[in-house]
Amino acid sequence: xxxxxxxxxxxxxxxxxxxxxxxxxxxxxxxxRDKLCRKGIPSDVTSVAIGELASEGLVSDQRFAESFxxxxxxxxxGPIKIRAELLKRGxxxxxxxQALAEHQEGWSEMARQWVLKRSRGDLDRKEKAxxxxxxxxxxxxxxxxxxAFDRLRQDR
Numbered sequence: 001x002x003x004x005x006x007x008x009x010x011x012x013x014x015x016x017x018x019x020x021x022x023x024x025x026x027x028x029x030x031x032x033r034d035k036l037c038r039k040g041i042p043s044d045v046t047s048v049a050i051g052e053l054a055s056e057g058l059v060s061d062q063r064f065a066e067s068f069x070x071x072x073x074x075x076x077x078g079p080i081k082i083r084a085e086l087l088k089r090g091x092x093x094x095x096x097x098q099a100l101a102e103h104q105e106g107w108s109e110m111a112r113q114w115v116l117k118r119s120r121g122d123l124d125r126k127e128k129a130x131x132x133x134x135x136x137x138x139x140x141x142x143x144x145x146x147x148a149f150d151r152l153r154q155d156r
Contacts, residue, residue, distance in 0.1 A: 009040075009041050009042065009045055010045070011045055011048045011049050011052070013041075014036055014041050014045050014046055014048075014049035015049045015052065015053060017036060017039060017041070018032050018035075018036060018049055018050065018053055018059070019053075019058070021035055022053075022058060022059060025067075026060075026063055026064040026067045026068070027059065027064060028059075028061050028064045028065075028086075028089045028090045028091050029050050029054060029059055029061055029090060030089055030090025030091075031064075031089055031090065032046075032050055032053075032059060033046050033047070033050055033090075036049070036050075061090070061091050061092065061095055062095050062098070062099075064089075064091065065086055065091045065095045065096055065098070065099040066099050066102075068082070068085070068086060068089070068091075068099075069082055069086075069099040069100060069102075069103070072085070073103060073106075073110065076110055076113055076114040076117065076138070077138060077139050078107065078110070078111065078135070078136075078138055078139025078140035078141070078144060079100050079103075079107055079139060079140075079141070080136075080139040080140070080141060081137075081138060081139025082096075082100065082139060083096050083100065083139075084139075086099070107140065107141075107144045108143075108144045108147035108148055108151070109148075109151075110140075110144075111135055111140040111144040111145055111147070111148035112147075112148035112151050112152060114135060114138060114140070114148070115131050115135065115145075115148045115149070115152060116152070118131060118134060118135075119131065123149065123152060123153070128149060131145075131149075132145050132149075135148070
């Protein structure tokens with residue numbers, strides 16, 4: 001919705017635009033604020049609209065963090081990268097901790113699955129080093145990668 005420069009954008013207009021975004025997927029409050037500002041909606045109007053949506057439960061950083069985390073886990077992304085991406089999207093550390101805590105026990109298994117998916121044959125020293133570098137850049141910790149390699153060695 002592109003507004004004419006002389007038309008005053010109301011809180012109702014901002015809410016309608018934000019609801020269209022929310023109809024497609026969950027958004028953090030920061031993401032919505034940024035999108036509305038890029039549309040030229042004044043920040044005071046944006047803040048009021050997002051505040052109303054939040055108080056009505058239509059936008060929730062907690063719900064966004066949980067949804068985002070599930071999505072990244074399905075693509076075998078590790079907790080370090082997920083945390084960084086959520087921080088970039090304006091989600092608070094406490095909400096990130098809650099979203100990641102639900103999956104605390106499964107990170108090493110996800111790293112193992114990721115190694116299996118990316119492995120190019122025997123896990124010799126060179127291949128392990130390649131997978132380790134790649135896995136840590138995917139967001140897994142040293143501990144997750146080492147446990148993944150240990151489990152793979154036990155399985156073979």
